[in-house]
Amino acid sequence: MKKLFPLLLLFLSNFPSAHAQQIPAILPLRERAVVEDALLQERLDSLLPQLMRRHGIDMWVLIAREYNEDPVLKTMLPATWLGARRRTILLFHDKGPGKGMEKLAVARYDIGNLMKGTWNPEQEPNQWKRLVQLIAERKPRKIGLNFSPLYAHADGLPKAEYDSLVHYLPRAQRKALVSAEPLAVDWLQTRTEQELALYEQISRIGHRIIAEGFSEQVIQPGVTTTEDVVWWFRERIAALKLEAWFHPTVDVQRADPGAGDSDRSFARRPGADVILPGDLLHVDLGITYLNLNTDVQQLAYVLKPGETEAPAYLRQALATGNRLQDILTSNMKAGKTGNEALRETLAQAQKEQIVASIYSHPIGYHGHGAGPAIGMWDMQAGVPGTGDYVLRPNTAYAIELNAKVTLPEWNNKEIRVMLEEQAVLTPAGMRYIDGRQKELLLIPRQISHLQD
The missing domain is CATH 3.40.350.10 (Creatinase/prolidase N-terminal domain)
Structure with a gap:
C-alpha cells in the first residue's frame, strides 16, 4: 500500500x-x-x-x-x-x-x-x-x-x-x-493492491444500497410491489451518480396455501407481486464505480405482526446456503481449474445432502468477467473452455450459487436460497471483500447482516 x-x-x-x-x-x-x-x-x-x-x-x-x-x-x-x-x-x-x-x-x-x-x-x-x-x-x-x-x-x-x-x-x-x-x-481479471483496497469500499456501497431498499424506508407490506423496489434501486443508484450494469431483479418466495402448487415452487421473477408479511424477498443487484463492478444477491424477510425475527426454518435455510458458500470457497485454490473447483464442490455438497447449483464467475472491469468459470446455471457438469482456465491469485469472484431447501412449514415447498457476494483469491485462500450475508435482513426492523 x-x-x-x-x-x-x-x-x-x-x-x-x-x-x-x-x-x-x-x-x-x-x-x-x-x-x-x-x-x-x-x-x-x-x-x-x-x-x-x-x-x-x-x-x-x-x-x-x-x-x-x-x-x-x-x-x-x-x-x-x-x-x-x-x-x-x-x-x-x-x-x-x-x-x-x-x-x-x-x-x-x-x-x-x-x-x-x-x-x-x-x-x-x-x-x-x-x-x-x-x-x-x-x-x-x-x-x-x-x-x-x-x-x-x-x-x-x-x-x-x-x-x-x-x-x-x-x-x-x-x-x-x-x-x-x-x-x-x-x-482483465487481475486486481492490484490498490484496486482491492477500493473494492472493499465499493462493495460496501452496494451492500448499503440493498439494506436501504430492503427496509421500511422503501417497503410498505400490502402496498409496495417487487417492481416498485426494482425501480427504487435504479433511481437510488442514479441519484448517487453510479451505474447499474444490469437491471436489478426483486422476487418473492412465500408459503403456498396448499400442497401440490409445484409451478410456484421457486421464486417468481420477473413480476409485480405485492409484498406481504411472511414473504422471503430476494434481490440481484450490481453497481459500477471507479471502473469496478459488484454483483450481489441477498435475502430479506418481511416480519408478520408480533414477530421480531425470522422463523427458525428460514434462518436454517440461509445457514444451508452459507455452508454451500463455505464448501465452494474451500475448493477455490490457485492452480485449480474452474471445472475442478465445481466438481469438488458439488461432490461435497451431495455428501452433505445439499441440493446445490453453482454458477460463480470472475468480476472486476466487467460484471461477468474474464477468467475461469465455475459452473453456469445450465452447465453443472462443467463449462467447456472457460471452465478449464486456472484460478489465479488477486482475482475477484462473484460467489454465486443456490441451495434448494424443502420447507415442511410451507407445505413442503421447495425454495432456493440464492446468494452472491464478492470474494478475492489470496495466498491464504478466499476472502470476502466486504463480508457476506449470514442473517436475513428484516423488514420493518433493519439489523446488521454482514459478517466476516
Missing part, C-alpha cells in the same frame, strides 16, 4: 466503520477521474510487464475504431476518453527485464499522460504503414492480437482491422502473430 496516492488515501479515510449503515462517501466525477487514471498508470507500469512476460508476448497490439471499442482497449483509456477516437492503436513493447516497457499510441497525439503518440500524418499519411514501421524497428518474437474463440472480452479485434494489418505486415512478421487471449484474460 506504499504507493497509494494522496487522493485515494483521502477517499478511503472518508468511509465509516464496517457496521455503519449509511451510504459511504462517493467521489465527485472530477476526483474519480484522478483516481481512475492513477490506478491505470499503476497497472500499466507494474502489472502489464509481469503479465506479458508470464505469457511470453513481447509486443501487444490493440486496435479499435470509434463506436466499436475493443473491451480490453477500453480499460486502458484515460478517464476523460469515453471511447476510441477515429482509429485508436495501442502498442506495448516489452524490451526485456531491466530495460523497461514502451507504451505507444499510433496516433497523432498522446493518449493522456499514459501513452506517447508516435504518428505524424504529415510525414507518413498511412497509419498502417507507421504501425508496421514501429513493429519492424522492434523485431518482436510474438505479437499478441485480441482474437479469441472463448472470451468475448479478448476477441475485440475486428476482422477488417485484422485484414488491414495483415495486408501491410511483411510476410516474415506475420508468423509472429498470436492470440493474446491468456494475456487479455489476465489483464
